[in-house]
Amino acid sequence: MNLKLILFFLILFSPFCSKAAYYYDSIDVKITVNKDSTFDVEERQTYFLDGSFGYFFRDIDLNRLDHLSEISAFDEKGNRIDNISVSGKGDKIHIQWDFERRNFKKELKSWTIKYKVHGGLGFYKDYDELYWNAVFGDRDVLVAKSEVKVFLPKDIPSFKVKLFVGPAGSVKQFETYSVFENSAVFSGNEIKPRESMTIVIWWPKGFIEKPFLYQNQMINLSALALGILIPLVVFIISYSVWRKKGRDAKIEKTIISQYDSPLSPALSAVVARQNITAKDVLAIIVDLAVRGYLKIKEEEKGFSIFKHKEYSFERMERKDGLLPFEEKILDSLFGGSPVVLATEIRRRFHIELPAIKKEIFKEVEKTSYFNGNIEKTRKKYGFFYSKVFVLLVIIIFAFVFFSGFLKIPADYFPIAIIAVISIAISSFIGMAFAYYMPVLTKEGAEAKWHILGFKEYLNTAERFRIGEETADTFSKLLPFAIVFGVEKQWAKRFSYLKYTNQNWFVPAQVYSGQGGSPSSFSEFASSISNFSNSVSSAFGSSSGGSGASGGSAGGGGGGGGGGAG
Secondary structure, three states, X not given: OOHHHHHHHHHHHOOOOOOOEEEEEEEEEEEEEOOOOOEEXXXXXXXXXXXXXXXEEEEEEOOOOOEEEEEEEEEOOOOEOOOEEEEEEOOEEEEEEEEEEEEEEEEEEEEXXXXXXXXXXXXXXXXXXXXXXXXXXXXXXXXXXXXXXXXXXXXXXXXXXXXXXXXXXXOOEOOOEEEOOOEEEEEEEEEOOOEEEEEEEEEEOOOOOXXXXXXXXXXXXXXXXXXXXXXXXXXXXXXXXXXXXXXOXXXXXXXXXXXOOOOOHHHHHHHHHOOOOHHHHXXXXXXXXXXXXXXXXXXXXXXXXXXXXXXXEEEOOOOOOOOHHHHHHHHHHHXXXXXXXXXXOHHHHHHHHHHHHHHHHHHHHOOOOEOOOHHXXXXXXXXXXXXXXXXXXXXXXXXXXXXXXXXXXOOHHHHHHHHHHHHHHHHHHHHHHHHOOOOEOXXXXXXXXXXXXXXXXXXXXXXXXXXXXXXXXXXXXXXXXXXXXXXXXXXXXXOOOOOOOEOOEEOHHHHOOOOOOOOOHHHHHHHHHHHHHHHHHHHHOOOOOOOOOOOOOOOOEEEEEEEEO
C-alpha cells in the first residue's frame, strides 16, 4: 500500500483526527524559458483538505535569483484571484490567498500561481542552465504526484537534463522524464515531506541573452545611476584641476636626436616620466660601477642543461663625489658587507626602494625642472582620495562583520556593493590624477625634449657615426640606455668591436679563472642583457566545463515552501 493511501485512510477512519489535515494531491508546474533570460512559471497546486481552511500560501526562495515580477493567482476555474497578498519575508516572497473559511470534508481544491523569474538562469563558460526546485521542500506534508513541463526557445538545437528527488543535498538521480524537440516533461510520485523535486536543464551558449542587469527595481536602478554618476563627477573635477594646475609646460619643437643628456641617469628618468622604477635603480648601480664605486661580477653555475648565471656586487674603496641618493643606494645594496649576491638583496631592496625614490626626488627638487617636490605634490592632491579609500575598506569589513548581527535585509546588499564599487573607482580616479599633478616647468620641458632626443639616438644609433666609437663610449652611456629600455639596441651598435676588458664588469669567462674572455662586444652585450634582465627582476619582485556535472535536490533556485491553513 503506498503512502498516499495510508494517509488517506488515516484521515478517513481515525476518530482522533479532530484537527484539520491536508496534503498535496498534486503539484504541476509549467516553465517557459524566454530569450531575454527570464522564465515564466505556472504552478497548479491541488490540495486534499479535511477540516477547516481559509487560505493557501506559497513562499518562493530568492537566494539563487534576483527578483520576481508579474505575480498573479487563479482559482480552479481559471478566474483571476484579486485578493491575493504578496509580501517580502526576509529572503523569500510570500504569496497568500485568503478565501472564505469553511469545513472541507475530504475534498480537493486547487489554485494556480503565475510569476516571471529574473536572474534565475545560470550562465557558465560553456553552457547556460536552468536549475530549479520545481517542487519545494519546505513543507510538512506529502506531495502525491507532480508533473513538470519545461519549454525552451525553438532555436536551441539540443539540451540535456537531470532530475533529483530527495532531501536537500541529495544527489540521487531519477530518470522519470521524457525529452522532446524543445521541451522536457518530468514526473514524480509520493514526494515526502522535506523532499524537493529539482530539475536541471542545460544547453549550448549563445541562444539566451545574458542580462546586463538583474536587479531592476527602481531603488537599485537609482543606486546604479548614482554609482555611475559619482565616478563621472570625480573624473570631471579631477580632470579640470589637472588641466588647470597639472599640465606641463609645452615645447613646440619636433624631437630630434641628441648625443648626450644634460642630466644624470637618475634625473633623466625622473624628468622623462616623473617616476623611478627598479630598473632605473639598476641603471644607477651600473653608472656607479662605471664611475668606479663598485664592481659587477658574472659567474656561471651548474653544468650541462642546468647551467645558469649568478651576479654579485663588490664595493670599491672610492667614496668621494657621491650624491645623497647614491650613498643611499650603495648602503642599501651592501648593508655593511663588501660583497653581496644579487639574489640575496631582493627583499632588502624591495623595502628600500621607496626611501631611495624619496632621496632622488629631493635631488630633483634642487633643480628648476618641477614646480615643487614630486612626492609632496602627489600626496597633497591624493591625500583626500587615499583616506577615502582606507575608510572604505574599514566600512566594508564592518558591514560584512555586523550584517549578521544587525540583520540587514538582503535587498540592501546590491546597493552596498554598488556604493563600494563606485567609491573605490572614484578613489582610484582621484589618485591617478594626483599622480600626474607634478608639473614640468619650461626649463624642465626643455630638458625633457633634450632627453627624449637622446633616447632616440640610443635607440637608433646604427644610423649615426659620431666620432670614434669605443668601449668607453658604450659603458658611459649604457646606464641611460637601461633607463630608456634600449640597452639591447645600444649594445648592437658596438657588436663589431673587439672586446676589451671593462674594469666595472667581470664576465663569466674572466671570473671563472679559465683565462678566457668574450670574443667580441656582441658576446659581452649578451652578458650585459642577461645581467639587466636578471637583476632588475630581482629588484622589482617582492572553472568551466562542457556540461552540468553536479547538482543535488534542493540546490536550485526557487524552492521555498507552501501550505494551507
